[in-house]
Structure formats: C-alpha cells, structure tokens
Amino acid sequence: MTSEAAITVKGLRKSYGKNQVLRGVNLTVKRGTMLAILGPNGAGKTTTVRIMSTLLGFDAGTVTIEGHDVALSPDKVRAVIGLTGQSAAVDEILTGRENLIMMGQLYRLTKRSATLRADELLEQFDLVDAGKRSVKTYSGGMRRRLDLAVSLIATPPIIFLDEPTTGLDPRSRIAMWDIINKLKADGKTILLTTQYLEEADQLADNIAVIDGGKVIAEGTAKQLKAKVGKDRLELTFKKLTEFRAGERALGRLVVDGNKKELTVTLIINDTNKDVAQALAILTKEKVSISSMAIHKPTLDDVFLSLTGKSNQKGGKS
C-alpha cells in the first residue's frame, strides 16, 4: 500500500462471453482527490465502478482499495466505501429516515449512532421534512440525494459516484454538484463517472477518458485541453467573395474554412500578436470581417480528438 494512492487499478479486464468490456484498465486515485471517469455510453464506466465496489467479478488484473484487495477481502473493502449508483438504491416503502437508520445499522453502527447520524445527514442534504415521508413520494433529485446520504452514513473515506446526475434537471444537478464539492472539501477520496464533460471539468482534480474498455487519456482538465491544442481564432466574413479573399490572404495560417458559415479558423499561440497579425493582413488586402471570436479548447474537443466521435449526451449506460 502506497501512502498516496487510495485506489489502484491495474490491468483490469472483464468480458461477457466474447464481448470484452474492459481491456486492461489502469487507474490511480490519490487520497483526498477526485478522479472523474469520463466516457460515452457503453465505454465500461459502470462496469469499472461495480468491480471496484465488489458488486461484480472480473477476469484479470488487480484492484486495491485502501490497501485491501477487492477480490481477496471484499468485506474490508465494503467497510471503507460508499456507493451511489445510477438507479437510486433506496427502499421505496420506507421513509428517508428509516432508510438511513436501517443502512446505518447494517453498517454496524449502534442504533443510537445510526439515528443521530441519520438526522445529521437529513439536515445536510435538505431532506428533514421529506425524511418523514415514504421514498415513493420523492422526486428524482431527492432520491439521488437520499441515496448519496445513505452511502455516507458510516462516513466512509472513499466514495464511488456512478453518474450521479444523469437524468436530473439542471437545478437538481447543481444542488448535487454543491454536495459533491463539499464532500471533496471534507477530504474524501471520490471516484466519479460521468458522460458530461462539463461535470468532469467542474468537479474533478483528474480526469481519465475511457472508451472501448480502455483509458485513452488521463490528466487534469487543463492538461487534457492542452493536448488537444491551442486557442483558436474564428473570423467571420460578410460575403463569399470576401471569405475567399481572406482565406487566400491568410494562406498557411488557416487551419479550417467553412464556406457556408463564411468563417475561417486560425490557431493562435500568442493572443495579442497573432490576432494583430491576422487583422493586419486582412486590412492590407482590404478584406473586411463581420465578427471575430477566440475559442478556448473544451473537453468536448478533447473527447472528439481522442475518440474521433462526438460524445452523445443524455441516455443511460
């Protein structure tokens, strides 16, 4: 057990029959940080989390959580993790409070501790009133919050969040992000899976992009963006003739031209100098533009350039 890494995954493989879902996944999550696993539907995100949380067997590789091998001592792993899955794993008939107390006792808390902790969590997750009602009556966002509260009942140091905001409305999503950020501030080690680039960008310290059962890129959001490239300058012309003239005048600087939109794209290294130079060239050639914009690379660009396909938002995996 290295003192730094709370989660280590090495060469993880898993197949369903001939269908290889994971083809050698390697991941490390440092203690007290958040790693986001980012990938499209069917990339293997949920499979990875289910294996790490002892819910699923695997074919090859090792998974170590807080020094415990998932395959050898699943009970020890279960004692240090909290899992919030895609479908809220709470009891429909019981009330929110009853759910929390029952799960707390199953985590081996004393009845008194479980009750106190349940009330504490209900307050933190803004569920005090709802806590008295049957979960059946909860909205999607409330269910997810309760589900997350349940996974925190015994204050596990490691938390798995499997697509915690998939299917939530924007307001509930932001409320969930708030909670996740507070957990991070509390020093928890968090592993989050998401298909939303924005979510990974907003929340995580590190991002692992997974596709086709493999980690295809890893790093901070900044590093990943840098991999894709520099800032871009987009110039829009008024008329097709001017677009043509501009494209000709800028010559080798142009990396992309769009005849329909009348736009050309240039890569810029030094914003001041490069923009001034482009404008100087156009002024000299007497070509006028209607607008210009500078684009920073987004994680969407990262994804596109790494996988060669756009990340489809929405849906469940």
Place this chain on the structure above:
Amino acid sequence: MSQKQPVELEFVSRPKFISNVYDSLLMVKRSSTYILRNTDQLLGTFFQPIMFLVLFTAVFNAVGLALPDDISYIDFLMAGIIVQTLAFGSTTTSIAVANDLQRGIVDRFKSLPMSNIAVLNGHVISDVFRNAISTVVMVVTGLLFGFRPDADFGAWMAIIGILVLFTLAFSWISAIMGVLAKSVEGVQWMSFLIVFPLTFASGAFAPTETLASWIKPFAENQPITHVIESVRALMLNQPVDDSVWLATIWCIGAIAVAMPLAALLFKRKTITV
C-alpha cells in the same frame, strides 16, 4: 460539512454469526414494514381468507358431499382452506424477492458489510407473520360460520408447528422462484400455475377417495394432502395415522433443500453476473 459538531460514530463489533442474526432481524423488520404499509396487500390478507371460506362453504354445502364420520363440511374444509391460503400467501415472498432484485436496492445491500442471505430471511420470516394473521382471521371467521374444532392444547401446538413448517417450506420455494424470475409479473403467473393445481389436486376440498381415478394416486400421496390431513385430524380429534410424520418430513425436507438452494442462487445472481 455543517457548522455543528459532527456526530461521533460508535460501531458495534459482534461475532459473525450474531451479526448475521442481527442483519436478518433488521430485514424482518423491513419486510414487515412493507406488509403493514402495503394497504392493498393487507386488505388481501384479511379478506381473501374470509372470501374463500364463505364461498367454498356455501358452494360445497349445496353439492352435498358424503363425508366420513358425519363431520360437517365446514369442519372438513377448515384445514384445507387454511393450507391453501398459506400456500397462496407464501408466494408473496417470490414477488418481494423479484421486486428487490429488479431494483437497485440489492446493489446497496451487496455493497454493505452485511450477510446477504438476511434479505431472503427477512422476506420469508415476515411471510410467516402475515400468514399467521390470515390464519387467525380464518379460524375466527370459521367459528362464526359453525366450525367446531375438538383439539386440546397439545394438538393446537402441533397444528401451529406443522403450519409454520409448511409456510417456511413454501416461502423458501417461493424465494427460489423469485430469484429465477425475469419479471415480477412472470413470477406471479409462475406461482399461480404451481399453487393452484397442487392445492386443488389434494384432499383440501373433498376427500381424496371421491376424486377422479386419474388424479387420485397423485392427490393421495402429494405433500399438501399430508399436511391438510394431519391438520384436519388434529383439529377434529381424529386418528392422525402417518399424516403428521409424513407432513413434517416433507416440510423439513423441502426447507432443507430449498433454503440453501435459494441462498446459492441469490448469491450467484447478485455477485458474478
């Protein structure tokens, strides 16, 4: 996270076996809460036995079956209808198990450091409670409609013992069906197709001697008939012959096979999929 002093958590450590019992008790509490809060099902628990009893007594009294030793039809029917109601009642276990497996809740239980079999224990044992309510309702209704048992305390204890064993056996078989089922609707049909013929092709509603010749050998020897005949003989203070032992052995045998099988299938379904 909050400004208040965080709650100090106290954990209990118990030997593994005690932990398992404790988990099972928590699950019994959970399943029982289900039963008490599910008002539709609770109404069924009360009114289905009353309905069965009243209808069967009315219909078969009219047919005028020749019963041995001049016993009244309601005295004859009581044991059969109790056992049939218990058999139907036990199938709620399969629905509860299938329901759990279809939802995310099983994942939650799996990721907890708890005994997995506790989930099944909870459903099976709370089923016994619910069936006990049904049985009491039925006996009270029976008494109002002219049921006159002639059993001493020991006989009643034996009756309760046999009925509890029978319910446990059926609930564990139900649990297997619940684990194997692909959907909740599917399991409802499956239970119906098993329980209906088994309870009717027995000595529940008419003496097995009066049944059609092709069904008679089956009806005379199948376990449900043994259970019914032993309960009936004990209730009416008649000779029990071999029925008590046969019923006990069948039920214990069924539990001994079904319980570990259900546990194994449940474990396989929840882990290595």
